[in-house]
Amino acid sequence: MRWCLLLLPSFALAQPTPGDREADIFGSPPEVAAPASAPPPVGREADIFGAPESKPLEIKEDSTPTAAEGPVTIEGDPLTIGGRLWLRSDFSVFEDTDAADQPVRMPNLLDVFLDARPVEGVRAYASGRLAYDPTVREAAEDDVAALLSGSENGATLDELWLRFDLENTVFFTLGAQHIRWGTGRIWNPTDVLNQARRDPLAPTDLRTGAPLMRAEVPIEVLGGALQVVGRFDGADHLGAIGGATRLQAVFGSAEVSVMAAARDEAPTVLGLDFSAGLGPLDVYAEAAVSHGSAHRWTGTLSFTPLAIPTREGRDGAWIPQVVAGVEWPIAYGDDDVLYLGAEYFFNDSGYSDADIYPWLLLQEDFSPFYLGRHYAGAYALLAAPGTWNDTNFVLTGLMNLSDHTAAARLNISHAVRRRLFVEPYVAGFLGDRGGEFRFAVDLTVPEALLPTGTPAGAGRIVVPPPVVQAGLWLRVPF
Numbered sequence: 120m121r122w123c124l125l126l127l128p129s130f131a132l133a134q135p136t137p138g139d140r141e142a143d144i145f146g147s148p149p150e151v152a153a154p155a156s157a158p159p160p161v162g163r164e165a166d167i168f169g170a171p172e173s174k175p176l177e178i179k180e181d182s183t184p185t186a187a188e189g190p191v192t193i194e195g196d197p198l199t200i201g202g203r204l205w206l207r208s209d210f211s212v213f214e215d216t217d218a219a220d221q222p223v224r225m226p227n228l229l230d231v232f233l234d235a236r237p238v239e240g241v242r243a244y245a246s247g248r249l250a251y252d253p254t255v256r257e258a259a260e261d262d263v264a265a266l267l268s269g270s271e272n273g274a275t276l277d278e279l280w281l282r283f284d285l286e287n288t289v290f291f292t293l294g295a296q297h298i299r300w301g302t303g304r305i306w307n308p309t310d311v312l313n314q315a316r317r318d319p320l321a322p323t324d325l326r327t328g329a330p331l332m333r334a335e336v337p338i339e340v341l342g343g344a345l346q347v348v349g350r351f352d353g354a355d356h357l358g359a360i361g362g363a364t365r366l367q368a369v370f371g372s373a374e375v376s377v378m379a380a381a382r383d384e385a386p387t388v389l390g391l392d393f394s395a396g397l398g399p400l401d402v403y404a405e406a407a408v409s410h411g412s413a414h415r416w417t418g419t420l421s422f423t424p425l426a427i428p429t430r431e432g433r434d435g436a437w438i439p440q441v442v443a444g445v446e447w448p449i450a451y452g453d454d455d456v457l458y459l460g461a462e463y464f465f466n467d468s469g470y471s472d473a474d475i476y477p478w479l480l481l482q483e484d485f486s487p488f489y490l491g492r493h494y495a496g497a498y499a500l501l502a503a504p505g506t507w508n509d510t511n512f513v514l515t516g517l518m519n520l521s522d523h524t525a526a527a528r529l530n531i532s533h534a535v536r537r538r539l540f541v542e543p544y545v546a547g548f549l550g551d552r553g554g555e556f557r558f559a560v561d562l563t564v565p566e567a568l569l570p571t572g573t574p575a576g577a578g579r580i581v582v583p584p585p586v587v588q589a590g591l592w593l594r595v596p597f
Contacts, residue, residue, distance in 0.1 A: 202231035202246075202597055209590035213583040214552075214559075226252045228325070230277060240284055246277040248327065278328040290335045295328035298348075300365055300378060301405045301442075302392040305496040305517070306464040306488065308407035308440035309390035311380045312363060314352055316488060319496065320515055320546065322530040343367030343374070350382060358383050372396040386412045386438075401446040408437045413468065420478040422564050428478045441465045458500040466492055473522040473554045477562065490555045491521035509534040517556070524550030524557045542592040548585045559584040 205228040212221055232246040251272050280294030301307040305319040312329050332349040343366070350361035361382025368375050373395035381387040386409035394403035411434050418428035444462035451457060469492040470476075479485040488494070494517065501512040511532045518525040528546035535541055548556045560582040 197236045199234040200232070201234070202229065204229050204595045204597070206593040207590065208592075209588065211585055211589075212587040213585050215583045223254060224252060225254050226250065232278070242282040243280070244282070245279050246328075248275050248277045249273075250275070275327060280328070288336065290337075292331070292333045292335075295330050296333065297326075297328045298331065298333070300376070300392070301390075302374075302376075302394045302403040303405045303442040303462065303464075304403075304444060304446070304460060304498070305462045305515075306440075306442045306466075306494065307405065308442060308466075309378055309388070309392055309405055311378075311388050311390075311407075312348065312350065316486065319488065319517065320526060320528045322513060322532065322542065322544070338368075341367070342369035343376075350380075361385065384412060386410060399447060401448070403444050403446075405442040407440050409440075409468075410434075410437050413438055415468075415470075416475055416478060416482070416484070419474045420481075420562070422562060425565075428475060438467045439465070440467060452505065455504055456502070457504075458498075460498045460500075462496045464494040464496070466494065469493075469521065471521045473524075473551070476553065476555070476558060477560050487555070488517070491519040493520035494518065495520055509537075519550075519555045522551060522554035524548070524554030526556040538595060540592075540594040540596075542594060544590055544592075546588045548587070552584050557584040558582070 207224075207226050207228070209224045209226070210221065211223075227250070229249040229251075230246060231249075232244065235243045237243070255272055276295060278295050278297060280292050280296045282290070282292045284290045298312050299307065299310050299317075300312065301309040307317070310317075312331060313326055314329060315326050317324050317326060330351040332351070334347045336345045336347075338344055345367075346365045348363040348365075350363060354360045359382070361380065363378065363380035365376055365378040373393065376392045378390040378392075379388065380390075388407055388409045390405070390407040392403070392405040394401065396402075413433040413436065415431050415433055416428040417431055419426060420428060442462060442464050444460060446458060446460040449457045449459065466489055469490055470479075471492055476485065476490065479490070496515070496517045498513065498515045503509070503511060513530045514527070515530075516525065516527040526546060526548050528544060530544045531542065533541045550557050553559045560580055562580045564580070
């Protein structure tokens with residue numbers, strides 16, 4: 120949790136989305152056509168780990184290995200084995216912190232998958248993840264730094280699904296799977312099926328799959344498909360199972376989708392997304408309104424004098440979230456394109472005052488990238504420029520217009536011998552102290568509120584704001 124407190128602007132380093140991974144290698148039904156100006160996903164990551172439903176802001180890998188150099192196929196058995204290894208090192212600089220006390224992390228990851236096709240029309244897929252960070256130390260009850268430490272070591276399930284179809288008419292995917300709804304490049308209010316929000320600053324989406332039962336019916340007359348989904352995360356009885364549906368349609372160069380999602384003790388969400396080519400530009404929008412099980416905190420957390428924020432219900436309100444963006448692909452050579460994009464996000468569930476943030480963190484209501492009411496973002500994507508065919512650059516900038524803080528991150532990916540990807544990055548954080556991207560805490564708990572025997576000075580909680588973060592990722596797909 121310490122990393123959540125100390126490095127909230129990077130938020131677990133896991134992002135822009137791979138979307139629905141079945142689109143290419145997993146044999147999904149015909150997808151809705153994207154606008155003609157939207158570039159298709161390229162490279163081995165798109166083939167093995169998924170082509171998105173909408174183009175993400177993601178480093179491309181035009182120089183990745185061919186299929187012949189890819190995962191191992193066991194001869195005589197329709198089984199493919201492969202994976203990815205990340206060796207990652209992250210370093211951060213905080214204000215008012217000695218050089219020796221600046222935090223470092225090594226959140227290494229190993230993904231391994233099994234992909235089986237026992238008979239035509241049936242596919243089974245399993246993917247597991249092993250996380251190992253040697254910087255993690257065991258927390259003691261009186262060791263605040265350790266209790267707020269960074270990564271967690273251990274194994275988790277990424278994906279586990281079975282896919283089949285009925286007479287090429289209805290396509291089923293059952294189990295933990297990757298899915299993303301919406302057209303937003305940075306913010307996705309209609310992406311309600313995932314249990315966590317994606318991090319738009321990081322180059323890869325490392326969220327694990329959601330437990331779903333999904334049926335998809337292509338609708339030729341609309342040029343799209345109807346998806347019906349059952350949601351099973353945390354459902355230990357029938358009444359806790361949720362449902363969602365999404366209908367996609369194509370009208371000329373425009374793609375439109377409508378969605379709805381509901382479950383017991385969770386907000387009902389209605390959504391709409393749109394994307395189209397407008398001359399040289401790609402324009403897109405996404406909107407969601409939620410109703411029920413919502414609340415807002417008012418007030419400020421203080422110990423001198425003692426003040427606790429109050430909870431106000433918003434169950435009767437429809438809460439809107441709206442995203443609008445534009446992307447401009449600029450061709451400057453025979454095979455070279457620079458992508459420039461900008462996006463605005465209105466979030467009626469967010470807050471205008473950063474003073475409430477420490478309380479939100481304590482109440483587990485702290486939602487990175489969805490804290491403020493108004494956001495703006497911009498990005499530039501330069502894939503394999505000129506003769507640099509093995510190098511890609513992505514520059515992303517985000518600003519919380521409500522609390523006047525901002526973050527910018529440059530991600531670079533360079534392929535070495537087409538097998539090893541060297542991925543350095545650097546990020547900077549600007550703005551008012553205590554805001555989302557400059558999160559900080561300085562509270563003193565009165566001695567009368569502390570347990571008997573607490574050492575002197577232990578009642579002060581100090582988290583300094585971040586200034587710079589940098590890291591180096593080494594990635595090997597196999």
